[in-house]
Amino acid sequence: xxxxxxxxxxxxxxxxxxxxxxxxxxxxxxxxxxxxxxxxxxxxxxxxxxxxxxxxxxxxxxxxxxxxxxxxxxxxxxxxxxxxxxxxxxxxxxxxxxxxxxxxxxxxxxxxxxxxxxxxxxxxxxxxxxxxxxxxxxxxxxxxxxxxxxxxxxxxxxxxxxxxxxxxxxxxxxxxxxxxxxxxxxxxxxxxxxxxxxxxxxxxxxxxxxxxxxxxxxxxxxxxxxxxxxxxxxxxxxxxxxxxxxxxxxxxxxxxxxxxxxxxxxxxxxxxxxxxxxxxxxxxxxxxxxxxxxxxxxxxxxxxxxxxxxxxxxxxxxxxxxxxxxxxxxxxxxxxxxxx
Amino acid sequence: xxxxxxxxxxxxxxxxxxxxxxxxxxxxxxxxxxxxxxxxxxxxxxxxxxxxxxxxxxxxxxxxxxxxxxxxxxxxxxxxxxxxxxxxxxxxxxxxxxxxxxxxxxxxxxxxxxxxxxxxxxxxxxxxxxxxxxxxxxxxxxxxxxxxxxxxxxxxxxxxxxxxxxxxxxxxxxxxxxxxxxxxxxxxxxxxxxxxxxxxxxxxxxxxxxxxxxxxxxxxxxxxxxxxxxxxxxxxxxxxxxxxxxxxxxxxxxxxxxxxxxxxxxxxxxxxxxxxxxxxxxxxxxxxxxxxxxxxxxxxxxxxxxxxxxxxxxxxxxxxxxxxxxxxxxxxxxxxxxxx
DNA sequence: TTGAAAGCGCTACCAG
DNA sequence: CTGGTAGCGCTTTCAA
Numbered sequence: 001x002x003x004x005x006x007x008x009x010x011x012x013x014x015x016x017x018x019x020x021x022x023x024x025x026x027x028x029x030x031x032x033x034x035x036x037x038x039x040x041x042x043x044x045x046x047x048x049x050x051x052x053x054x055x056x057x058x059x060x061x062x063x064x065x066x067x068x069x070x071x072x073x074x075x076x077x078x079x080x081x082x083x084x085x086x087x088x089x090x091x092x093x094x095x096x097x098x099x100x101x102x103x104x105x106x107x108x109x110x111x112x113x114x115x116x117x118x119x120x121x122x123x124x125x126x127x128x129x130x131x132x133x134x135x136x137x138x139x140x141x142x143x144x145x146x147x148x149x150x151x152x153x154x155x156x157x158x159x160x161x162x163x164x165x166x167x168x169x170x171x172x173x174x175x176x177x178x179x180x181x182x183x184x185x186x187x188x189x190x191x192x193x194x195x196x197x198x199x200x201x202x203x204x205x206x207x208x209x210x211x212x213x214x215x216x217x218x219x220x221x222x223x224x225x226x227x228x229x230x231x232x233x234x235x236x237x238x239x240x241x242x243x244x245x246x247x248x249x250x251x252x253x254x255x256x257x258x259x260x261x262x263x264x265x266x267x268x269x270x271x272x273x274x275x276x277x278x279x280x281x282x283x284x285x286x287x288x289x290x291x292x293x294x295x296x297x298x299x300x301x302x303x304x305x306x307x308x309x310x311x312x313x314x315x316x317x318x319x320x321x322x323x324x325x326x327x328x329x330x331x332x333x334x335x336x337x338x339x340x
Numbered sequence: 341x342x343x344x345x346x347x348x349x350x351x352x353x354x355x356x357x358x359x360x361x362x363x364x365x366x367x368x369x370x371x372x373x374x375x376x377x378x379x380x381x382x383x384x385x386x387x388x389x390x391x392x393x394x395x396x397x398x399x400x401x402x403x404x405x406x407x408x409x410x411x412x413x414x415x416x417x418x419x420x421x422x423x424x425x426x427x428x429x430x431x432x433x434x435x436x437x438x439x440x441x442x443x444x445x446x447x448x449x450x451x452x453x454x455x456x457x458x459x460x461x462x463x464x465x466x467x468x469x470x471x472x473x474x475x476x477x478x479x480x481x482x483x484x485x486x487x488x489x490x491x492x493x494x495x496x497x498x499x500x501x502x503x504x505x506x507x508x509x510x511x512x513x514x515x516x517x518x519x520x521x522x523x524x525x526x527x528x529x530x531x532x533x534x535x536x537x538x539x540x541x542x543x544x545x546x547x548x549x550x551x552x553x554x555x556x557x558x559x560x561x562x563x564x565x566x567x568x569x570x571x572x573x574x575x576x577x578x579x580x581x582x583x584x585x586x587x588x589x590x591x592x593x594x595x596x597x598x599x600x601x602x603x604x605x606x607x608x609x610x611x612x613x614x615x616x617x618x619x620x621x622x623x624x625x626x627x628x629x630x631x632x633x634x635x636x637x638x639x640x641x642x643x644x645x646x647x648x649x650x651x652x653x654x655x656x657x658x659x660x661x662x663x664x665x666x667x668x669x670x671x672x673x674x675x676x677x678x679x680x
Numbered sequence: 681t682t683g684a685a686a687g688c689g690c691t692a693c694c695a696g
Numbered sequence: 697c698t699g700g701t702a703g704c705g706c707t708t709t710c711a712a
Binding site for chain 1: 346359385386387388389390393398400410411414415417418419421422426430432433435436437451452453454472539562590591594597614615616618619
């Protein structure tokens with residue numbers, strides 16, 4: 001069943017059917033009624049390929065997302081999906097296997113499929129990645145969520161996680177915690193920013209040296225962190241913990257709990273559901289993913305309409321305080337004052 | 341840059357370029373080399389639409405998934421994505437807003453986009469849904485993951501969650517727990533099976549009446565469960581909990597913990613990362629999603645190759661015991677024996 | 681082994 | 697307001 005059949009059955013030309021289908025051009029009420037009736041009766045569904053081949057638009061957005069089973073990635077995909085679909089776009093999803101395989105073949109797939117734009121959930125900072133983005137941007141506008149890449153036709157939305165990390169360290173040190181341990185897993189742009197913020201914070205506010213440990217696991221860094229922190233307790237001195245992601249913080253808090261070290265405050269990142277599920281609840285830095293998604297889609301729509309758009313927008317992050325954090329800080333504070 | 345340009349630059353016809361591109365037909369080594377060189381040099385990427393328009397195949401699979409931000413849904417999407425991509429398929433993802441909106445428009449989108457097959461992550465049991473599936477299956481083979489719908493060109497893979505739920509109830513009652521509370525949120529096929537299994541288990545093994553509460557929340561049922569169970573403690577008598585999903589169980593365990601009711605065992609479903617993150621760790625029924633995905637893809641490949649495939653495959657579920665469950669059961673058991 | 685040419689289903693321009 | 701028709705970029709006969 002194609003447009004010829006419909007035209008035939010409705011007693012009009014394919015041009016008229018096309019006009020009805022696309023609400024383009026003027027069609028008499030009579031013709032429209034007739035055509036619509038035939039379409040409904042026959043259950044005709046037009047072929048998007050043929051349409052796209054003509055219009056050179058696919059109304060499809062490619063999303064490249066590292067391992068979508070990670071809730072940190074699934075959330076923005078859900079959000080983007082909702083927003084894009086509301087604007088008439090479909091989504092071609094590429095869930096990459098790891099965070100650092102070359103993006104080139106993924107971009108090629110998307111270009112081959114004629115997506116109108118590509119959105120990336122995060123990015124790493126490699127030279128290779130940068131090149132791949134620039135390459136892709138020659139074919140199609142590229143939007144980066146929670147990551148930064150510079151180049152023509154590349155647009156970024158991110159969150160000032162660097163300052164946020166720095167502020168958490170400041171908060172810790174002001175209460176009297178000096179040896180803040182930083183745990184992270186993957187080496188994304190966002191990850192680098194947090195790490196930089198942590199280091200900056202330590203440099204500015206702490207008398208101790210930065211103490212950084214990378215925990216990485218095929219499965220989920222949660223397990224690895226649990227083991228790592230278990231091993232560290234008693235071996236390495238630290239009195240507060242900041243992690244690049246909630247799942248790490250939860251592993252750490254679990255290990256601390258086992259060892260009876262409830263005095264050690266921990267702050268995670270991304271404010272995921274995990275931080276609420278944990279016992280005790282976890283404080284976490286919210287990277288405002290929802291707003292990032294909204295901004296990205298807004299920018300995307302502008303760009304597709306040929307309007308100018310800012311190459312980079314940065315939002316503020318926000319520390320969400322939960323569980324024992326406040327009490328821990330107060331206690332430490334009063335200890336410190338008592339000692340003085 | 342299209343196939344004509346390449347043909348021109350390589351000094352051959354478009355037919356030859358096409359043959360090289362698709363590794364179809366015989367091409368002389370010389371022509372092939374020449375064409376490949378030009379393609380590489382020019383960075384030519386063929387237009388999939390034009391290709392698909394001819395072949396009537398898109399090598400694209402549509403996945404309809406209720407709210408992909410839910411880790412229970414994101415996981416199979418990640419898994420399917422990996423497997424399908426390895427077989428040369430791209431993924432058109434539709435993340436629906438809720439679990440029970442009509443699938444019809446989503447199917448239409450997919451058919452319009454000419455997907456080679458549609459995969460659904462779960463399904464509900466409504467009459468409407470059934471009809472939508474049958475409708476879609478007239479255009480394209482439909483595969484249901486963790487759900488069951490019958491009809492021509494519809495293939496299901498699922499897990500015997502009903503028996504699993506029944507077995508958990510049996511386990512509880514054998515240890516001496518009679519008043520098993522069942523908590524669930526969404527009304528999916530899978531959900532109905534678990535509920536049926538729970539009821540069957542209560543009927544067979546318990547002297548108490550079934551005690552079922554539905555907790556449903558826009559956001560995450562975790563919060564709602566937390567509140568619900570908080571309210572129930574002291575009001576309603578129950579001595580063990582089974583929930584349709586880990587997140588519910590975690591909410592329940594949290595509420596129990598607050599009330600000092602550490603004697604009440606809880607078992608969740610789906611064996612998600614949440615069950616490990618919880619403190620204490622949670623026992624959970626594994627629905628073997630990974631295997632379900634593998635089976636689905638296998639079936640899909642068979643069907644696309646025109647082979648016969650079973651309309652429904654069912655796997656066994658498996659209870660993963662963690663945390664205090666074993667101890668709780670033993671204690672109860674010995675209490676019971678003591679009383680006798 | 682190769683190329684000419686007829687489509688695939690739809691759009692959009694142009695003439696009426 | 698309508699219809700004829702030339703493409704969109706690629707595949708696939710069919711002859712050479």
